[in-house]
Amino acid sequence: MFRRKFINNLSAMGLGAFLPANNLSAKELLEIPSGKKDRKYWATLLNKIVYPVYSNLAEGTLVQNMPIYSPSIYDGRNNVTYLEAVGRSTAGVAPWLALPDDESNEGKTRLILKNLFLEGISKGVDPNSPDVLNFEKERQPIIDAGHLAHGLLRAPEALWAPLSQETKRRLVNKFKVLRTRKIHNNNWLIFRALTECFLLEVGEDFKKEPIDHALKSFEEWYIGDGWFKDGVKFSFNYYNSFAMHPMLVDTLQILVKHGLAQQETYDLALKRMIRHCVSLERMISPEGTFPLIGRSITYRTGAFHALAMLSLMEKLPETISPTQVRCALTAVKKNLLVDEIFDQNGWLNLGFKGKQPNVADYYTSTGSLYMTTLSFVPLGLPETNEFWSGPYTDWTTKLAWSGKDFPKDFQVQF
Structure with a gap:
């Protein structure tokens, strides 16, 4: 489906061939709306992050070229780190x-990344590929x-529909084989639930019990004011934003779409996510x-997934503008x-602001980042959307600490 010639040409041209050149004068740069400059910055940066993952997967060189950075003496990271890089990159891009x-x-940049993903994921589930992704060993997958x-x-027409029937069949089977694995009783529940919902969405047989278990557990773990416990005990971290709110919503x-949940249940989950994001923006x-x-502080800006997702959904509260x-x-x-x-080859370093391996957790490796x-x-919002087309706007703490008026806050219970 995706010609080898395309991949070879892409490799020869390199990443920079499709990034816009900056030949503008200082005056012209000042006249460009801030949202347009911000979008160019975001797009260029995301491309820089994801390109090594997708291009190497498409070439069949991910295992060969991706380094494994990890603070752990556990030697199983090579079994899981490659799927981590592919799965997490795909959720974001x-x-x-x-x-x-x-x-x-x-x-043009988007088209390149899209074709690299389609070419790469076909190799990632091909048992004869050197880059076949591991779904069968360990629990991390x-x-x-x-x-x-x-x-x-998030992108069914771009990333799922064009795949060959063989690749779809293989990927579905990879998802199903995960059912044999014991799961932690914490945020992990929603990952399994969402995978089963994907199978439901694409017309495959799915297991409802893991979904029901996740929903029941999350309701028990909700402690108020937009916060869930991450399991039976509360932990003050960013997992509510990394995964719990976005994946639950x-x-x-999907369940409401298929008549398997009530609209009121979805609405309540969305209200709780909105409340969480009011606090998140003030951080x-x-x-x-x-x-x-x-x-998991090495996940860097992933800490703002929930706030970013609300922006994508255009569901921000009235007190927070998209800009x-x-x-x-x-x-x-x-x-x-x-x-x-x-690092020197464009892979993410283990750390926070730079290479700081000592701040990584034992389960962290290159792909986790x-x-x-x-x-x-x-x-995913078009450049004409207010998020990108609107003027520069100060956020809550910037308003507050510069002596300007800002909306006060108060707890909300649902």
């Missing part, structure tokens, strides 16, 4: 790739199959930094996603 093809520089399923659900959306400092709380989210997240990205987060792409999902 999918809304952008779902946009219609066009002849802009950005459109439960998580990253969930991310991959999330990406396919999308799981319920971004006037300087564009955020608190280093809890585990202030864009400006706040742009400030965070410019502070954090600096050159030092990449691609969770940072989840903050980029508003690129």
Whole structure:
């Protein structure tokens, strides 16, 4: 389906061939609307992050070329890190790739990434490929199959429909084989539920029990004011945003579509996610930094997945404008996603702002780091959307600490 010639030509031309050249004068740059500049920055950065993963998977060189950075003496990371990189990248980049093809520089970049994914995932489930992705060993693939399923659900026409029937069959079987694996009783439940919802959505047989178990557990774990416990005990970290709110809302959306859940249940989950994001937006400092709380801080800007997803859904509360989210997240990205987060070959380094392996958790490896792409999902909004077309806007803490008026906050219970 995807000609080898395309991949060879792409490899020869390199990533920069499709990124827009900056030949504008300083005056012309100042006249460009801030949202247009922000979008170019986001798109270029996301492409830089994802391109090594997708291009190597398409070439059959992911295992050969992707380094395994990990603080753990556990030697099983090579069994899981490659699917981590592919699944997490896909969840973050999918809304952008779902946009219609066009002849802009950005459109050409999207088309390249889309074709690389389609070529690559066919190799990733081919048992004869050197890059065949592991779904059969360890428990970690439960998580990253969930991310991959999330990406396919976010861009079905771009990333699922064009696949060959053989590739679809193989991928479905990979998802089903995960049912044999014991699962942790925490946020992991929603990953398995969303994978089963993907099977439901594409017309395959699915298991409802894991979905029901996840929904029942999440309702028990809700402690109020937009926060879930991550299992039986509360942990102050970003997993509510990394996965719990976004995946719960999308799981319920599919169930409502298929008549397996009530609209009121979905509406309640969305209200709770909105409330969580009010707090999340206020965690971004006037300087564009955020608190280093809890585990998995090496997932970097993935901490703002829920806020980014609400922006994509155009469901932000009245007290938060799309433009202030864009400006706040742009400030965070410019502070954090600096050159030092990449190694000499363009792979993400283990760390936070640079190479800092000591801040990584024992389960973290190179592939884990691609969770940072989840903050980029508003690129799925067209450039004419208010998120991108609106003027520069200060976010809540920037207003407050500069002595300007800002909306006060108060707890909300649902």
